[in-house]
Amino acid sequence: MPDRDALDRETLAAAIDAGGRPWPTPFPPRQRPEARFGLLDVTKYFGPTTGGVRTYLLQKAAYVAAHPELRQTIAIPGERDGLIDGDGVRCYRLRGARIPTQHPYRFLWAPRTMRRILEHERPDLIEVGSPFLVPWTTHHVNRGLGVPMVWFYHGNVPHLVAPQPERSGGRRAAHAAAWAYVRRVSRLFRAVLVASDFVAEELARHGVDNALRVPLGVDVDLFHPTRAAARAATRARHGLDPDAPLAVFAGRFAREKRLEVLLRAWPAVARRTGAQLALIGDGPSRRWFQAQPGASQVHWLPFATDRAALADLLAAADLYVAAGPNETFGLAALEAMASGLPVLSVDRGGVPEQVRQSGAGDLYPDGDAAALAETAVALLGRDLAALGLRARAHAERHHAWPLALERIFDAYRRVAGQG
Numbered sequence: 410m411p412d413r414d415a416l417d418r419e420t421l422a423a424a425i426d427a428g429g430r431p432w433p434t435p436f437p438p439r440q441r442p443e444a445r446f447g448l449l450d451v452t453k454y455f456g457p458t459t460g461g462v463r464t465y466l467l468q469k470a471a472y473v474a475a476h477p478e479l480r481q482t483i484a485i486p487g488e489r490d491g492l493i494d495g496d497g498v499r500c501y502r503l504r505g506a507r508i509p510t511q512h513p514y515r516f517l518w519a520p521r522t523m524r525r526i527l528e529h530e531r532p533d534l535i536e537v538g539s540p541f542l543v544p545w546t547t548h549h550v551n552r553g554l555g556v557p558m559v560w561f562y563h564g565n566v567p568h569l570v571a572p573q574p575e576r577s578g579g580r581r582a583a584h585a586a587a588w589a590y591v592r593r594v595s596r597l598f599r600a601v602l603v604a605s606d607f608v609a610e611e612l613a614r615h616g617v618d619n620a621l622r623v624p625l626g627v628d629v630d631l632f633h634p635t636r637a638a639a640r641a642a643t644r645a646r647h648g649l650d651p652d653a654p655l656a657v658f659a660g661r662f663a664r665e666k667r668l669e670v671l672l673r674a675w676p677a678v679a680r681r682t683g684a685q686l687a688l689i690g691d692g693p694s695r696r697w698f699q700a701q702p703g704a705s706q707v708h709w710l711p712f713a714t715d716r717a718a719l720a721d722l723l724a725a726a727d728l729y730v731a732a733g734p735n736e737t738f739g740l741a742a743l744e745a746m747a748s749g750l751p752v753l754s755v756d757r758g759g760v761p762e763q764v765r766q767s768g769a770g771d772l773y774p775d776g777d778a779a780a781l782a783e784t785a786v787a788l789l790g791r792d793l794a795a796l797g798l799r800a801r802a803h804a805e806r807h808h809a810w811p812l813a814l815e816r817i818f819d820a821y822r823r824v825a826g827q828g
Contacts, residue, residue: 431490523546659723
């Protein structure tokens with residue numbers, strides 16, 4: 410069950426989602442003015458139904474709450490302006506219009522307000538967590554103040570702009586232009602934080618020479634194999650077969666996740682093993698995926714706003730499938746590993762690193778539905794419980810959030826000249 414920090418985190422999340430109170434004039438005094446290190450997080454990737462970046466910022470807030478020497482300010486877009494205060498943490502919501510093609514994200518464009526926030530909060534470091542518009546806005550408002558800035562490379566920009574560039578000349582040109590853009594943005598920052606060797610190596614190949622590796626973490630108390638004790642009830646609640654093997658995917662339904670390859674492969678896996686597949690989430694490509702071959706043979710479950718409910722679902726499964734070849738880390742896959750699940754992953758991206766390091770799963774070639782099916786059948790025939798123990802041990806030993814965030818704040822201090 411969630412610990413006290415997790416409950417505090419959920420309380421903060423609920424307050425942020427509710428929008429907070431109207432901004433007072435002037436702004437209230439800074440949280441923990443005596444803190445030795447202050448951080449400002451700025452990103453558009455935060456909303457009630459968003460995933461990895463939201464989890465990362467809330468976990469960071471819980472870490473800050475437990476360390477009196479730290480303070481954190483968060484600036485994110487919302488339906489309206491609002492202010493939320495926690496223990497050592499303050500969140501400013503800035504009213505922004507919805508981005509038409511990127512539901513549920515909103516524009517973060519309020520340079521005058523951002524300048525007021527920056528001058529009032531006086532952080533020691535700024536972390537930008539978005540690739541478009543936000544880096545330029547933040548760079549602009551920081552002129553003359555000189556606060557050190559880092560960019561957390563959460564999304565693999567060229568592969569989002571032009572996936573599968575080998576398919577056409579137009580895509581190759583767009584892919585090359587996106588890499589030129591990434592190089593240009595990277596020069597605004599002292600460091601580009603990355604969560605996997607895959608991303609660090611790809612950035613280096615394309616001329617970004619200031620990448621800094623900082624692996625992310627997982628809540629090993631919330632995502633825990635003991636939740637499997639409620640397996641039958643959890644499956645019944647979601648209309649899943651209580652006895653058949655269950656594979657799951659959890660994430661944003663967007664084209665770059667390559668779920669169509671998984672959907673094409675799964676009917677063959679189901680025929681040969683009886684395994685069912687559940688896809689958990691929401692996103693702009695949900696209807697497109699649901700129109701693909703094989704989509705009618707899987708369970709489509711809604712985005713799990715309750716993190717405990719997601720933890721229950723993962724623990725009730727037998728296998729996690731990571732189909733996206735351009736994941737910069739793969740937080741959902743790590744949550745599954747912490748829950749005691751082996752992972753079937755595409756052989757490209759950040760997730761294969763976790764599979765190789767843990768020995769808790771197997772890989773299939775990117776884009777090959779037949780190979781996915783064969784690998785899944787073979788993996789389902791192995792001792793999944795033993796593989797799950799390896800997965801859990803790997804998550805506990807290397808990726809518990811307190812350890813991950815200690816490393817991240819050490820990196821912040823080095824970049825800011827305090828380490």
